[in-house]
Amino acid sequence: MTTPSSIALAGFVTWALLVVLMELVRTRLVLTGRVSPAGFVPDNANLSPFMQRLARAYANCVENIPILGGLLLVAIVTGRAPVTDPLACVLLGARVVQSSIHLVSVSPPMVTARFAAFAVQLGIGLYWAWKLLFTAGA
Numbered sequence: 001m002t003t004p005s006s007i008a009l010a011g012f013v014t015w016a017l018l019v020v021l022m023e024l025v026r027t028r029l030v031l032t033g034r035v036s037p038a039g040f041v042p043d044n045a046n047l048s049p050f051m052q053r054l055a056r057a058y059a060n061c062v063e064n065i066p067i068l069g070g071l072l073l074v075a076i077v078t079g080r081a082p083v084t085d086p087l088a089c090v091l092l093g094a095r096v097v098q099s100s101i102h103l104v105s106v107s108p109p110m111v112t113a114r115f116a117a118f119a120v121q122l123g124i125g126l127y128w129a130w131k132l133l134f135t136a137g138a
Contacts, residue, residue: 005081008088009072015095016061022054050103057102061095068095068121071128083131087124094120 022044029035035047043059044051068091075084098117101110 003081004085004088005072005076008092009069009076011092012069012095013065015099016058016065018054018058018061018099022058025051053102053106057099061099068125071125071132074132080132084128091121091124
């Protein structure tokens with residue numbers, strides 16, 4: 001059954017496909033001879049600031065899938081999606097906002113906004129963990 005939690009989980013994992021954008025840019029750099037195929041480092045430190053931010057945004061998505069996605073998965077497989085459903089799309093929205101801001105700018109106001117989006121995700125995750133661990137039923 002499709003629930004807000006299952007949609008958010010699928011969206012959260014799909015959003016991590018930011019790696020496709022990174023690989024498209026890397027492919028273009030190789031095909032134009034600007035970087036050798038073996039010339040890439042995981043954090044894109046030898047590339048543009050945008051590519052460095054893209055690598056970090058991608059890594060941050062992947063780092064958080066086991067935690068926040070895991071909570072969604074626990075709720076779904078245990079039949080407790082009513083715990084996560086109300087905030088599932090908020091979580092996904094905050095993730096998209098955080099990554100998007102990361103790609104756009106590292107100015108102090110944008111870093112603050114990015115942290116706020118991350119804080120929303122952490123708050124939701126803590127709330128879900130509490131509800132899933134310490135409340136009975138859905």
